[in-house]
Amino acid sequence: MPSATASQTIGPFWHLLEDKAWADLTRFGAAGERIELTGRITDGSGAPVTDACVELWQPDPLASEIWDGFGRAATGAHGEFRFVTLQPGPVPLTGGSNTLQAPHIALTIFARGLLIHLHTRVYFDGEALNAEDPLLASLPPDRRATLVARPDGPGIWRLDIRLQGDGETVFLDI
């Protein structure tokens, strides 16, 4: 059987697909604890990545008629992205363990210069479950911090993403 089709870069012109409304996951009427998730993406020289496609996926809350759990945002002239979504709850572990994964959101980054997309996660500072989360616990503290969003105003969470170099974000092999 053939292996999975090879990835190729999304390139600089993927905005032909863009619907800016997709950055608001609550657009179909989902109710709950509404939050903003924002950040900047920078490259190995600290320059903003202005042509990235950021995708957000969260299986919690569970999908419904008014909630896909999915969003997409383009980065702007300063590398910034912004989503409106619902605060996720804890995610169960598979494997019969009683431990819960701390609440998190999956982010995927596509861009010119990325031949295959990058997967990362966003956790939330101050969540009690962070201390026991197995992924966070597996990382040294400085790297762990790259996955933890911090409050940036009421209902606003901020997590900057560094593709390369000092403070490089933890990207996942999934």
Next chain:
Amino acid sequence: MSDAPFRPYAPGSQPPLDAPAYRSTGLRHPAQALVPLPTGHTLTERRAPQFSAQRYLEATDLSRTASGAAQGERIVVAGQVTDEDGRPVPGVMIEIWQANAAGRYNHPGDQHAAPLDPHFHGAGRVFSDAEGRYRFTSIKPGAYPWRNHHNAWRPNHIHYSLFGPGFAQRLVTQMYFPGDPLLALDPIFNTVPDAAARQRLVSAFNLDITQPEWALGYRFDFVLRGRSETPFETLLEQD
């Protein structure tokens, strides 16, 4: 089991993040190794959003707008989406985007001195059917220059984005055309290490898909990552 974890990518089947011949990878590839998720912690990425064709409407004819037909060679592209075990994957949302026949994207960032076409936008969306099959109509995209190196030209290509039933199956790729002399010179195409995997990015001219007096047909199949069959996690999940 629909929540079973995904197999790792086959060696050589995917391009590296650091590919010096493709200059834009230089400052954008992570320098640190990717971090594996601990066993049992992959649930988020094994699941995926389910897109409904009622909400995410199909647009299966890129070859015209309401006001007229696009310039260029009309084509039909068709094929099948399967997983690595050869099972058809139904309900996959496939997004499509491409340059016009002159090699120009309808995008403010594209400054190539080639004409825009008022009857070509260049974006589409289609869902795979119950057998994983898909089909759309478009025009053959033109080659275009880029600044990667002196006299660099991208081969004719169509961009795709696919959403499978697991987020770990997410696929963004490009489809090329058979016999294109630019393929041998293209740093992006040639980043795929395995020659067979690379050649599977090249569509095949197909006379059965070709429509008499109307459009040339090309076949292009997608393969999404398969789920693991004997994995530790699957066994544990039966607890």
